[in-house]
Amino acid sequence: MSWVSTVMEGEEAATSGPSLDSEDQQERIQARRLRITARIEAKRREALGEDPSSMQEHKETPRKSYKQVDDSRQRLSKLVNDGTQLVTNIQVAADARETQRRAEEEELKRLRVEKIDNEEKSSFEKFEDITKKWLLSGEKKIAQELWTALNSQQQQCGQLIEDKNTLIGELQQELKRKDEQYVKDLKKQCEDINLLIERMEEQVRSLSRTYRDELLQVEKTFEQERRELLYKNRNKWEQEMQTRRDEELESLMNRMKKVEEYEKQLNQCRVRDGEEYNIIKIKLETDVQILQQQLQQMKATYQLNQEKLEYNFQVLKKRDEENTITKSQQKRRITRLQDVLNNLKIKLEKQIKLYKEENQSLTDDFKRIAEQYKELKKKMRHFAAVDAKKFHDIWVMNEEEMKQLVQKVLEVDRIIHEQQLGLPWKAPDLWFMDNVGPLVVKPKQQKTASMLAKEVMTGSGRDAMTSGDQESGDSSPPPLSPRTVKQILEVLCDESGFLMENKLVQLLSPLEKDERSLIRLDSIFGALQIEREDDVYKLVDFFLKYGQQQERSLQDEEEGAQDSDKTHLRTSHPTHLIHPNDVLRALTAFTMELHHSREKPHLRLPGSEERHSSEDAAYWSTAAQVIPQSRLKVWDALESAMEKYYDVLTCRSQLITETSSLRQQNAELRMLLHQYLNSRINAELEIPPTQILQVDSAHV
Structure with a gap:
């Protein structure tokens, strides 16, 4: 089955293929790729000397195997479509019945709703009529009229209840009919499913049998085509081999002809080279004669130069005598300058004395300013402590208020879940309730300078830094790359040997390079008091900036130099590192800057350390969001339901008030009726009202 499907897919790709006019973007892309591949293949065949027309004719000739696969695919597709139509007919019939049933159900629903609405209107009218008659019965004063009105009201109420019961009976009958129809539909669906399964099994058997037959036909076609291709290829191979043997024989003959031509050319070259050798020999002998003449001229020039040198010697001798005279004059000048020096020393002593007095005055001023600074430092410490206490008190006050509000909100949420919703309530995580006072963030631990140097120099700096960041939870990369740090530290080792003792240098000589560098x-x-990794990074960054500054100044000085000198100076050392000659000056400047920066923390007052407020927002946000948004939505829904419940209770209260009023009116009517029946005037009547009431009650 899978082999036949693969052949069918290959046939479809070979015959039809993706189209450039398709609506699918991927199919258009695939069509362009196939067209480009075809062009490249055509160019390759043309470069190899193949005939495109023969390839086209070969392509246009259909193969028996492809035709057999196409016929099999069409027959199988027709069989699959027929089977699918046979199977889906059951579903189509079921959908039609369901559509008809829903249409009938909609019509019955419309009639039922119309009947209920009509009955509701008539009932409402009857109820309004009964309500109005109740109001009119309160105005009647005669017992007979009151009895008649009550009897009429009772009949109307009975008629209203009977109409309601009739409607209820009709709806119950319809419900029973729907249950019976539901049972029938279930049976029909069961029959359809059984029939569907039977047809599907029959379709599977038919498809399996047909696929097996078509597979045998395709295999036979491919086998026959294979035998034909083998026969054709064998004949073609023999023809090509014969052609190759003929071409090799022709190539051998051409090679022999070329060898004879090359031998003739070599003889001609030997004759031509002999003639050129004789010409060059004559020319060289002429050059030797010319060089001998030039040698005689050089000897004459040498004699002339010797006479000039003797003349210069006499001139220099006279100049030496003049220099002796000048030397004696300089000695007399030195004596005069010695006197001037003595006078300057006297003036220097006076200046030193004056500077000492000025220094004493400045020392006194410094002591006075130091006392003022101590007093100011004391005041600053006092104000810092007061501010810190005020901040702590305000924080604690707000925190207590926040905790009280959180407790109230949680109590309300618990009451709503347990009393109103009837659900178990679980308290949220209240870790912030245990906190008292401002949050304290612990400082991050750092590596020592020796540890960082060991990681960088041994080549494990990158891995160690990465693992350290992962363990500490900080994903920020190091400020400088390990390679740059290693290069700067190597330059520092080479140029800062004066900071080490001679004994230590002798002891390090037998060690390896990495251990010696560490x-x-x-x-x-x-020696430099560098203890933490931050100090190492500061040192490297300072060296890099210093090297860039020196490079910029060097480029400014080179603006007037020649191009060759510029190139030599620029390539003398890498531009991104510091030059070894500048290491000592850079190290001195860095030491002064590091010492100055370390003096600043000593000036900070105790208790005035900066507090990190990075987690304050998260702390207060956690307290504000102690009730999640989902529970707030439950509160809103509960509030809406409680408002509706309040409206219902209000209506019930009004109805209870009206019922109490009716009961009071009935009691008053009952009292009046009792007074009327027990009145003395009734005994004087021929037919007292009591007898009429007894007769009516008996009929009732």
């Missing part, structure tokens, strides 16, 4: 760096860090 021990040197440890000693240099100890």
Whole structure:
């Protein structure tokens, strides 16, 4: 089955293929790719000398196997379509019945709703009539009229209830009919499903049998085509081999002819080279004669230069005598300058004395200012403590208020869940309720300078830094790359050997390069008071900036130089690192800056450390969101339901008030009727009202 489907897919791709006019974007892309591939293949065949027309004719000739696969695919497709139509007919019939049933159900529903609405209107009118008669019965004063009105009201109420019961009976009959119809539909669906399963099984058997037969036909066609292709290819191979043998024989003959032509050309070259050798020999002998003449001229020039040198010697001798005279004059000048120096020393002593007095005055001023600074520092400490206490008190006050509000909100949420909704209530995570006072953020731990140098110099700096970031939860990369740090530290080791003792240098000589560099760096860090990894990064960054500054100044000085000098100066050292000659000056400047920056923390007052407020927003936000949004939606829904319940209770209260009023009126009517029946005037009547009431009650 899978082999036949693969052949069918290949046939479809070979015959039809993707179209450029298709609405699918991927199909259009595939069509362009196939067209480009066809063009490349045509160019390749043309370059190899193949005939495109023969390839086209070969392509246009249909193969028996492809035709058999196409016929099999069409027969199988027709069989699948017929089977699918046979199976889906059941579903189509069921859908038609369901559509008709829904249409009938909609009509019955419309009639039922219309009947209920009509009955509701008539009932409402009857109820209004009964309500109005109740109001009119209160105005009647005669018992007979009151009895008649009550009897009429009772009949109307009975008629109203009977109409309601009739409607209820009709609806119950319709409901019973629907239940019976539902049972019939279930039976019909069961029959349809059984028939559907039977047809599907028959279709599967038929498809399996047909696929098996078509597969045998396709295999036979391919086998026959294979035998034909083998026969054709064998004949073609023999023809090509014969052609190749003929071409090799012809190539051998051509090679022999070329060898004879090359031998003739070599003889001609030997004759031509002999003639050129004789010409060159004559020319060289002429050149030797010319060089001998030039040698005689050089000897004459040498003699002339010797006479000039003797003349210059006499001139220099006279100049030496003049220099002796000038030397004696300079000695007399030195004596005069010595006197001037003595006078300047006297003036210097006076200036030193004056500067000492000025220094004493400045020292007194410094002491006075130091006392003022101590007093100011004391005041600043006091104000810092007061501000810190005020901030702590305000924080605690707001925190207590927040905790009370959170407790109230949680109590309300618990009451709503347990009393109103009847659901179990679970308290949320209240970790912030245990906190008292402002939050304290612990500072991040750092590596030592020696540890960082070891990681960088041994080549594991990148891995160590990455693992350290993952363990600490901080994904921020290091400020500088390990390669740059390593290069700067190597330059520092090479140029800062004066910071180490001679004994230590002798002890390090037998060690390896990495170990020797690490021990040197440890000693240099100890001398420079570099302890943490931040100090190492500051050192490297300072060296880089210093090197860039020196490079910019060097480029400014090179603006007037020649191009060759510029190139030599620029390539003398890498532009992104510091030059070894500038390491000492850069190290001195960095030490002063580091010492100055370390003096600043000592000026900070105790208790005035900066507090990190990075987690304050999250802390207060957690307290504000103690009730999640889902529960707030439940509160809104409960509020809406409680408002509706309040409206219902209000209506009930009004109805209870009206019922109490009716009961009071009935009691008053009952009292009046009792007074009327027990009145003395009734005994004087021939037919007292009591007898009429007894007769009416008996009929009732």
